[in-house]
Amino acid sequence: VLPDAPVLAATPVADVLLDLFVVLLAAKIGDEIFKRIRQPAIVGEILAGVVIGPAALGLVQPGEPLKVFAELGVVFLLFWVGLETRISDLREVGRVAAQVGVLGAVLPLVAGIALGLLLGEGTDTSIFLGAALVATSVGITAAVLMEMGVLKTRASRTILGAAIVDDVLAMIVLGVAIGLAGKGVDVASIAVVVVLAVAFVAFFSLGGTAFMRRRPQILEAPRFSESPLLPAVILCLGLAALAAQIGLAAIIGAFLAGMMVSETKELTPVGREIEPLYAFFPPFFFAFIGTQVDLGALADAGTLAMLAGVTGLAIATKLAGAWLGARTLGPQEAAFVGVGMVPRGEVGIIVAGIGEAAGVLSADLFAVVVGMSVITTLAVPPVLRMIARRGLAASGAAGPSA
């Protein structure tokens, strides 16, 4: 055995090990503290990211390797959520979820564009602002729902279904925004991508789950492997990569893979075997979101006012749109769905990054969108718990149904 590193000079890989150690340790500490003060653990993990990130101590720089671990974090998170979801669960809530997805996308989009135009920004910048307000981070909400143990309620399933609809719509908006920022809108290529995305979701959610229902032993020994873990993980990474390649969020692929594998759960111990990966990777995702916060850029009073305005608009319009779409579920559950759709999480940050790279979002607007994403993400978990607790006390409507 020989050193990875020349004497007295650590290699890049050795530095990555150190970053992974620091992030995981900080996230775990944040998690434990927040559990002890009876607050959502993921909020503790995000704040740990703020503390160790460039905004405060500067112990880690959120570079490429950390991004990959964060991405795998949300991929395994949504795979886990998929494992807890049956396609039949989603079918039941199909129509309401579609309404929530559509209304919860249209209202923030229109408001974002209007705000941009009112502020005197160009059409391209305004559409990017709208696109950033459309984005829902189902990863954050799903983690909170799991922590609360209410993933199988009707309201939670509505949120998951709506998130898929939301993602397809958001892809269209972002496609248009990028087209406008660059060489103009290419309607044909956007249409191709949308058709591909819808076909992808339909094929794996319907065909994939039906196939697994008929051949659940395919992940099992000795047909393919002595353990279902790697076949399941390979399916998860494959669908995540495929989704990302056609322009959808990777997590949509991971979620569909989880739903497929969930059809085999009675036969294989896949849930128990995946659990350690689910414990290991997601903290990188939550802490990574925290490292994106740039307090310096928000020191300016004008930017701070802008942040307050955009955040207020992001919350109000998503809440109103999703609530309208879910109103047939009754006020209590509609409120739960509305709040659940509010977090913008990593998705808002990614849209902001694309907009900044395309040269249509200024550094100030970038910081505002990132700030809005983090604030909506931090604010939602406590509110969701409050609504759920009230619901349990009143009618039990938000309690576990499965």
Next chain:
Amino acid sequence: VLPDAPVLAATPVADVLLDLFVVLLAAKIGDEIFKRIRQPAIVGEILAGVVIGPAALGLVQPGEPLKVFAELGVVFLLFWVGLETRISDLREVGRVAAQVGVLGAVLPLVAGIALGLLLGEGTDTSIFLGAALVATSVGITAAVLMEMGVLKTRASRTILGAAIVDDVLAMIVLGVAIGLAGKGVDVASIAVVVVLAVAFVAFFSLGGTAFMRRRPQILEAPRFSESPLLPAVILCLGLAALAAQIGLAAIIGAFLAGMMVSETKELTPVGREIEPLYAFFPPFFFAFIGTQVDLGALADAGTLAMLAGVTGLAIATKLAGAWLGARTLGPQEAAFVGVGMVPRGEVGIIVAGIGEAAGVLSADLFAVVVGMSVITTLAVPPVLRMIARRGLAASGAAGPSA
């Protein structure tokens, strides 16, 4: 939810997902094929890496993210080996292991330097060649020993102990080699690093395990966490990062962390919880070694002859040195130990990379050292199994003792 990727253009992170999928799928296929033809699974995984790497299909480029996953692969591999090792097991074999480590390092070093000088290379190049021959990849051998279920035999424990001695010596040689290639040998700084390394190993192997033996409940609920998984993984990453920062191999730190945690095994389910991480990461390590093979550079007859000579020398000198050190164990076990020290694996490749970057290894010599590393790695597992089977048939000396 919004796309990670702009329409029609995948992000770097999306491409990493695709690489991870391809590598894991290929490794799993290689693994299954080799299990079915009753050959060591890790050889199948390395050959899968050759097939998908630049040498054949070119499906993946072994870049930075894949390197990080390969490193975590060997880190979790050695952590797992440490979990199966008690410090008391190593104490028993201490003197023999030290002899194996020293003699198994000195002979290849002298032979490598002599070969370099005979070929008319400069002192700096010759010392690098020697350093590359010193390197033992305990990761490869440990994986084969685990697959064979003989990790707890006296011969296996001797190999693990010798690997640590070997690593400290190799660090000194590499330090001198780098010093010669650059601004000259800085004896003082090398001495500091060696003292640090020895202190690191002694502190965690003796003090760390003693601490855990006295307070095994430290990893347990509700003192620190509801599951021992993350505390154990954090300890593993922390010691691996620390080892890498002081110039030792990261895997030495991971191995020591595993030995510490193994003292708590009776109390916690940590082994079962780590197992999925051990299933997920190491395939990246084995496949990565395969992707390093450059068949093009070896097409030349002179280079091929050089490869044959260097590989023969690497095998003969390591075998002879380690066998001499272990001869008191009897011929059967001494042969097992000797063969077990032969694989150069990732460590030879890393030394070659450092030498090339320092400008003292030509592209041809680089390809030769990498080729030697991969050949010694592929050749050892079948031979080890053969020796162990004979031993089991004859005396049972290499069979499980625990």
